[in-house]
Amino acid sequence: MRFRTLKYHFGQGVRGMAKNGFMSLAAIATVIACSFILILSLCVCMNIDYILKQFEENIGITVFLGPDVSEEMTEDIGNRIKHIDHVTDVVYKSADDNLTSAIESWENASILEGLRDDNPLPSSFEIKLEGAKYQDSVVAELEALQLSIESELNAEPDGTVYLDQNGNQITKEQAAQGNTQAKTEGTQEGTTAAKTAQTTEKPSAPATEVVTSAAQADAAVSAQNKQAEAEPAPPPEISQQSAPNQQPAQSAQPAAAEAPQQETIQTDPNAEAVMPEETKEDVVYSSAPSQDLMNTIMSAVSATAGGGIYYEPSSMSSTDAGVAGTDLYDAKLYGTDGYEYKGIEKIRHATEESHMLVRINTAVRIFSVIIMIILCIISISIIMNTIRLTVVIRKNEINIMKYVGATDWFIRWPFIIEGMLMGFIGSFISTVICFFGYTECLHLLSEKLTVIANIAQFIGPFEIFAYIAPIALLFGVLLGIIGSVSSIRKYLRV
């Protein structure tokens, strides 16, 4: 299109708008109303989104390291965590840092100062994610990492790799466990058998206890070798072990049955439910006072690390022994004779919160999209009717234009520009009103409702309108275009 033609159309559009003054005002008023609702819902949605993001940023995962993890190891673990997808930030907290924050978060924690010299707290990594929705996948990765670190540490010098029946790499302990199970089922000989029997007497004992001592593992291995000698079916060097799950039902000794879950059991909130009550008590009382305290502190530490949104499933069910129960497995494992974690001890996360946040987020989005669609339909139909009237008024003109050889687009343009102008003016007025309204609202909120302002931060007026203004203006212009194009359609047929 030539510039003078554009100028002509623009002039015609303005003229058309001015000529049908009343109708144009009505159309503009409609656009003002529509874009007002649009801007309003955008403001609400964007702010909810923004606040959810703030919460989301505070929901992290804490990875506690075992004691006596060397510096290189710590660094290595840190690097490996950083390389997990959707991890945005990994912060190392030394045991000392954790104690400090525990002291800070506890009112009467000055007694903890005495622990400075002999700090029972673990060091940890605090992990931030891109969003709450990635939590599950990152936790899965961390668990895999935990497993692989453990298996690396326990790897045989000759590089033997242990696989379960599915071909997945498992730790030596797991392998041994599976084998021990097989033994128990079969010959029941030597120290291994005795050990297994002892283990299985304690139905609650998490599998970890059975398998984590190095001596035990060795015993298991030796048992495995013996078995290999006795029954040539599984060759000694094979990594494929007969797995407990493949055993007949009578092998259902709890420890053995739980063996494959040994690593995940720590993060499984339901695990507690299957434990007999006495065991729980036993755990609580058996833990030394200092250990009890330590567990409490660990909870406190992770609570602060979690930015206040922290949920520990087991502590909800048992408030009494809650804190100790929370770290049931730690209580049993941590400091247990002869056992030391060598890599990642525990992965802590708030699944419920993150799932809830993701759900709220999705709900808000869906809701706003629905509102938008309804709004658009209403606005377009109103604009269509308004412009249709101006088109009817100019039917004569369109007719004459057709007779003198005007192309369809030449006829359309002035109406489109007229619609665009009305849409633009309407959404512009609306944007200006909303901008000042929003600024005023933020003012009022920060002055009168300091409580809300403290909980959540809202998006600044300039920041939010940098996004909203173009959207609103585009919305208005599009409304005008769609309205005018659809209303002149039928008058083009001459």
Place this chain on the structure above:
Amino acid sequence: MSSVIKIDNVTKIYENGALGLKDFSLDIDKGEFVFIVGQSGSGKSTFMRILLKEIEPTTGDVFIDDTDLSMLKRKKIPYLRRKLGCVFQDFRLLPSKTVYENVAFAMQVVEASNRNIRRSVPQVLALVGLHKKAKSYPDQLSGGEKQRVAIARAIINKPPILLADEPTGNLDPDTAWGIMELLKEINSRGTTVVMATHAKDIVNRMRKRVVHIENGVLISDVAEGGYDDEI
């Protein structure tokens, strides 16, 4: 001489069953002045509208400048109409535009340059004798003057053909004759003029080619004829 309009065996039956034209054939050569005469409802306007591709013939072919109208895409219709200036009984001027603007409008529509518009419009207004009324609005003009504006608008883009459907229908005899003189002048400059009319005296005085239609059927076609020649 090549025919600028060629109508071949055209039949037009409207959706409601009314007969517009029946087995109608006609050739019009470049530069001719042709009267289409016949009683009211005989099919004169149907003939004009088929030329403008406002309506499609039910059967038969129409060629304008060797272009088969039935093959013409919808998008190309505006370019066909630029070859056909048209004038109607009811003038069809834009009341909100001045005389000058009404004429300039036809040039803007075909995206002529402003310079071109400023040069051509006064020339055409001078040709139709309205150069002094350029700033008037249609309401301020007499019927004859309105029709002159309409003619000026129809010829401003120099179309090879001018279609006039009863251009004198609303005018008194003297004014009508003035319009005829103007059309004759336009025709003498090379434009083919096709004019539908009831006005016997005008047809008889002009001594041009007369095509007579009754009930959609061509009943006579006489060069330098009169209205009642064959009847």
